Amino acid sequence: MDAIQQKVVQEKIDQLANKEVYVHLETTNGAYASHFDENAYNVGAFIRNAQVSYQHGKIVSTGGSYRVGLKLDLGWVYAEGLTDYEIDEKNRLLMAGHDREGRLMVALEISETPFSHEADPDE
Amino acid sequence: MSKERVVVIFPHPDDESFGASGTISKFRDEGVPVTYLCGTLGEMGRNMGNPVFANRETLSSFRKKELAEAAKQLDIDVEMLGYRDKTLEFEPRQQVAEHLKKRIESLGATIIITHYPGYAVHPDHDALGAAVIEAVENMAEENRPQVWMHAISNHSEQDLGKPEIITDVRPYWERKLAAIKAHLSQADGMMSLIEDHDQASEQLERLKTERFYTYNFQ
Ligand SMILES: [Zn+2]
Numbered sequence: 001m002d003a004i005q006q007k008v009v010q011e012k013i014d015q016l017a018n019k020e021v022y023v024h025l026e027t028t029n030g031a032y033a034s035h036f037d038e039n040a041y042n043v044g045a046f047i048r049n050a051q052v053s054y055q056h057g058k059i060v061s062t063g064g065s066y067r068v069g070l071k072l073d074l075g076w077v078y079a080e081g082l083t084d085y086e087i088d089e090k091n092r093l094l095m096a097g098h099d100r101e102g103r104l105m106v107a108l109e110i111s112e113t114p115f116s117h118e119a120d121p122d123e
Numbered sequence: 124m125s126k127e128r129v130v131v132i133f134p135h136p137d138d139e140s141f142g143a144s145g146t147i148s149k150f151r152d153e154g155v156p157v158t159y160l161c162g163t164l165g166e167m168g169r170n171m172g173n174p175v176f177a178n179r180e181t182l183s184s185f186r187k188k189e190l191a192e193a194a195k196q197l198d199i200d201v202e203m204l205g206y207r208d209k210t211l212e213f214e215p216r217q218q219v220a221e222h223l224k225k226r227i228e229s230l231g232a233t234i235i236i237t238h239y240p241g242y243a244v245h246p247d248h249d250a251l252g253a254a255v256i257e258a259v260e261n262m263a264e265e266n267r268p269q270v271w272m273h274a275i276s277n278h279s280e281q282d283l284g285k286p287e288i289i290t291d292v293r294p295y296w297e298r299k300l301a302a303i304k305a306h307l308s309q310a311d312g313m314m315s316l317i318e319d320h321d322q323a324s325e326q327l328e329r330l331k332t333e334r335f336y337t338y339n340f341q
Pocket residue numbers: 134135138245248
């Protein structure tokens with residue numbers, strides 16, 4: 001992944017608007033947070049292969065990281081803290097936010113084809 | 124010649140290296156075959172390498188290769204169980220147990236190494252450990268392998284007392300480190316985590332002994 005280029009990501013978000021797309025949305029602080037610090041809380045959520053279509057979407061800079069919002073007919077998809085992006089060989093828009101040690105804290109990915117569910121078969 | 128046949132059952136690529144690779148090496152030196160039944164590809168892991176080289180979609184491929192490398196270092200067989208990271212506790216326990224029972228029987232396991240359900244911190248660890256117990260419970264008494272359980276949680280010794288099996292794995296330290304380091308995307312994060320919480324020496328010392336509780340089937 002590379003540091004987010006706002007213009008490139010915005011163009012990709014525009015391209016994927018008003019299409020049936022699959023979304024992977026995730027946030028996590030890891031399963032060991034309260035193991036290493038008993039005052040910490042384990043929090044996390046993910047949804048994989050939510051099928052949505054968004055009217056329009058926008059990436060907003062917060063100086064250092066980015067927020068992305070996608071407007072659905074009946075709601076929103078939202079992520080904060082995104083720092084890196086990649087348009088991969090399957091033409092999917094992958095975005096993620098990492099902490100200083102490179103650990104994933106948040107991810108938002110948009111694809112026209114479903115994300116793999118089982119172990120990747122092209123291995 | 125020992126008649127033992129060891130089957131290690133954990134949910135993530137790297138659990139075997141952090142938790143049992145010294146014990147595994149000891150068995151291999153004694154000529155005992157060891158198979159690792161790995162529950163998932165760890166595809167929801169948070170460590171992406173440091174500096175980052177994986178993303179959510181490529182992580183599983185990296186971890187599969189890393190596991191193959193660790194298995195080479197430890198000279199063991201690996202078979203994937205095909206579950207998805209973070210979701211094991213939501214699968215029907217009975218179904219997972221049935222699946223495991225078949226594999227355990229076909230491998231002819233005499234010793235199983237797994238996590239201690241309820242004391243293994245990660246929900247996948249707890250869930251798979253519990254399914255292993257259920258699988259072995261469902262076997263005819265005379266065919267049951269021993270079950271060695273790895274406890275991780277901070278209060279495990281307080282609750283459970285001393286583990287029955289305590290192995291000094293310093294004679295196998297090189298191999299253990301090589302196996303841990305094979306998990307390139309994960310090891311770095313773990314190592315810095317250890318250092319960051321100034322439990323460095325304590326955590327490292329912990330890795331030099333491997334401790335297992337044995338399950339008592341009635
Ligand atoms: Zn694990």
